[in-house]
Amino acid sequence: MTTRSVVLIDPQSYISQQIQKLVIENINFFCVESTVDAKNLLSRQPCSVGLVILDRSLQDSLEEVESLVAATAKTEWIALVAPAYMEMANVRSFVANAFYDYHTLPVDLQRLLMTIGHACGIAHLRLSLAKKENADSGHFGIHGNSAIMQSFFQRLDKVINADLAVLIGGETGTGKELVAQAIHGHSRRSKGPFVAVNCGAVPQNLIQSELFGHERGAFTGAQQRKIGSIEAANGGVLFLDEIGDLPLNMQANLLRVLQERTITRLGSTQPVPVDFRIIAATHVDLQQAIQNGSFREDLYYRLSVIQLDLPPLRSRDGDVPLLAEVIFKRLSANNPHCRANGFTSQALRVMSAYRWPGNVRELINRIHRAVILCEGKLIGVSDLGLDAHVDIPEAKTLEDARASLDRSILEISLRNNGNNVSRAARQLGVSRVTFYRMMNKHNIAATH
Numbered sequence: 367m368t369t370r371s372v373v374l375i376d377p378q379s380y381i382s383q384q385i386q387k388l389v390i391e392n393i394n395f396f397c398v399e400s401t402v403d404a405k406n407l408l409s410r411q412p413c414s415v416g417l418v419i420l421d422r423s424l425q426d427s428l429e430e431v432e433s434l435v436a437a438t439a440k441t442e443w444i445a446l447v448a449p450a451y452m453e454m455a456n457v458r459s460f461v462a463n464a465f466y467d468y469h470t471l472p473v474d475l476q477r478l479l480m481t482i483g484h485a486c487g488i489a490h491l492r493l494s495l496a497k498k499e500n501a502d503s504g505h506f507g508i509h510g511n512s513a514i515m516q517s518f519f520q521r522l523d524k525v526i527n528a529d530l531a532v533l534i535g536g537e538t539g540t541g542k543e544l545v546a547q548a549i550h551g552h553s554r555r556s557k558g559p560f561v562a563v564n565c566g567a568v569p570q571n572l573i574q575s576e577l578f579g580h581e582r583g584a585f586t587g588a589q590q591r592k593i594g595s596i597e598a599a600n601g602g603v604l605f606l607d608e609i610g611d612l613p614l615n616m617q618a619n620l621l622r623v624l625q626e627r628t629i630t631r632l633g634s635t636q637p638v639p640v641d642f643r644i645i646a647a648t649h650v651d652l653q654q655a656i657q658n659g660s661f662r663e664d665l666y667y668r669l670s671v672i673q674l675d676l677p678p679l680r681s682r683d684g685d686v687p688l689l690a691e692v693i694f695k696r697l698s699a700n701n702p703h704c705r706a707n708g709f710t711s712q713a714l715r716v717m718s719a720y721r722w723p724g725n726v727r728e729l730i731n732r733i734h735r736a737v738i739l740c741e742g743k744l745i746g747v748s749d750l751g752l753d754a755h756v757d758i759p760e761a762k763t764l765e766d767a768r769a770s771l772d773r774s775i776l777e778i779s780l781r782n783n784g785n786n787v788s789r790a791a792r793q794l795g796v797s798r799v800t801f802y803r804m805m806n807k808h809n810i811a812a813t814h
Contacts, residue, residue, distance in 0.1 A: 369394055370486045371413040373441070375404050378423040381446070381473055390479065401434045408438055414489035415482050416441045420457060421448035421471060428460055435464045436702030440493065442466040442485040446473065463705055506548035508541065509692050512682040513811045518674070525672050526552050531624070533609075533669045534647040536676030539727030542647035543607060545676060550603040555643055558602025563595045566611035573616050575632055584633025596629050599642040609646040609669065610655055614662065621665045644669065679722040679729065686718045686729070693730055694745070697737045706740045706749075712756070716747050720755050773808040776801075780810070 373396045376382045382397035396411060398404050404416065416438065418424075418431055435443050445461045445468040452458060452470065461468050466485050469478050505519040525532060526549055534542045543562060550560045568576050575584075579594030596604060606612070612620065623629055624644065628637040646669045655661035679686065690709060698704040709717075722728055736749035747756055775794070783789040791801035805811075 370415070370482075371396065371411060372415045372417065372482060372486075373398065373404050373407055373411075373413040375399070375401060375416070375418040376423075377419070380423075381417075381419065384473065384475065393479075393482065401430045405434055405437070408441065413441055415485045416443045417446055417482075418443065419446045419471070420451050420461070421446075428456070432460065432464055432702060439699060440489070442489045442492075444469060444478075444481055444485055446471055446478075463703065506552055508544060508548060509689055510682055510685045511688060512685045514677045515682055515685060516811070518677065521674060522548065525549060525674065527554060528672060529554065529643055530671040531643070531669050532645045532672045532674060533652075533666075534645065534674045534676060536647075536649065537678045537725055538649045539725035540676040540678060541726050542649075542676060543605065545674065546603070546605040546645045546647065549645060550605075550643075553603075553643070555602050558642075559599055560603050560605065561595050561599040562605040562607060564607045566608035570613050573613065574619070577616065578619070578629050579631040581631050581633035584631070588633065591631070594629065594631065596623060596640055596642065597631075597638060600640050602642060604642045604644050606644065606646045608648060610648045610650040610652055610661060614660070617662045617665050621662065621668060624665075624668050679725045684718075686720075686722075687714050689726065689729060690714065690717055690733060693733045694737065697730075697734055701737050704737045704740070705743060706737065706745045707743050708745070710744045710746045713745055713747050713750060713752075716752050716755055717750065720752060769808065772804065773810065776804055776808060776810055 369392050371394050374382060374385070376397055377399050379397065379399075382395070385395050385397075396407055396413065398407055401418075404418075407413075408416075416435075418434075420428075420431075424431075443465050445465045447457070447461060447468050448471045452461075452468075466488065467481050469481060505522070508515075508519075508522075510516075510518075522545070532546075532549060534545055536542055546562070547560060550556060550558075563576060565573070575592065575594065577594050577596050579592045579597055580588050582588055582590050606620075623640070626637075627641065628639050630637050652661050652666050652670075656663045656666060679689075687709075694706075694708065698706065717729075724731070732750045732752070733745075735751060736745045740746075740749040747753055776790075779790040779793050780787070783793060787801055787805075788798055791798045794801070796804075
């Protein structure tokens, strides 16, 4: 049996002395006197469980204890509380929100050991889930297991080091800037700057100064030289979001920069050489904009040497639960007052069926709201503001239900066997040919 590590914050060493007199199989206790000592210990020695005594001997404030608990997400904390302290409303609230469990002093060692055992089990379960998350941690920080995203990742792999202009298309909120950052962060220009400009957010009278910079005295209010975004991106990547909103006169100027690789600041006649990779993004149809006369065709072809199209969230079959878990983990880790540990099955079902007009950005916003407002251990549909989208599920035929079950079994078997078809087939007791036939029947793509 694996030896479990437990840290005990015991300022007076009262409980430490009791424990040290006993031989407790498979548990190593590390006894410290303060939250600072515990934090230092946990940085060197991970512990599945932490115990902290909340009584008159506690020299740290509750805020310091709360800070420690929030900063050690891999440790399940148990409060050892004096009865008088449990009469205090702020202590009761603190214990209920921050701890896995509590134990009323004086210590009943057998009962405490049972609580520690349960907490170690939960810690081990969380660790195994975290390892699975890390194994499926996404591609360049972008998460998605759906077939359409796997195809997108294959294209992205080829784009990273091409050092050519990239045009990223996709609906609002799909994550176009995240893709641009991934291209920059994993390319040979990763040590250079990443400069982002939202062309739709800069007033038209300021866009030229924003992109090209200006010299002192170039116009009223120009008190000093300003380096523009294009020059600031020298050696790195210039990301122009919502490129379709760039005014026509600026489109002509940008085209000239891409052709000549020099810029001239406002108020100057001196050309400045620039070396950058341009990545542009748009949620509008630029081909239609060309037809309407609002976008230059020659600039379009300069920008779209390589084109990537991010699919909307509603087209990413099966990705919503994965994204929801990733987003929840990140947001809850930064919110020590979050009580939730995950989502109800109904919430996951409703999120999977919802159309997500705002795409991943909307998903992030709804989960952020839930992390702040949720009062329970699991985030429900109402916490996400999706009450209106709870529908009575349509009745399934026996054939539909069996097909759904078969598909789930195949996908789980593939996932558990690292997408190795031969091993998955052996696990289910069928031939490799039969397994492939079932994959084709249920439209399951082979992932390598």
